[in-house]
Amino acid sequence: MKPSIPTPWQETSDGLKGTFVFKDFQSAMAFVNAVAQVAENENHHPDIDIRWNKVHLTLITHDAGHRITEKDYRLAALISELKK
Numbered sequence: 001m002k003p004s005i006p007t008p009w010q011e012t013s014d015g016l017k018g019t020f021v022f023k024d025f026q027s028a029m030a031f032v033n034a035v036a037q038v039a040e041n042e043n044h045h046p047d048i049d050i051r052w053n054k055v056h057l058t059l060i061t062h063d064a065g066h067r068i069t070e071k072d073y074r075l076a077a078l079i080s081e082l083k084k
Contacts, residue, residue, distance in 0.1 A: 017057070046058060
């Protein structure tokens, strides 16, 4: 059974993608720093694109043949909790 995908994540052919919107650049950067800590703890790192107040993240497991795996769903859920 496939895990549920937390908001705002979407499954694409390129991985799990999520966009997080903040009030300003400083808030977006604080979120990115929090994501970095969670990613280090999980030893699973997202691709990150920052556009002023928007943070775009992509999760895919490279060492599993560039497939979405349980690691991606788990990290997506942890990252979504940071935004709450």
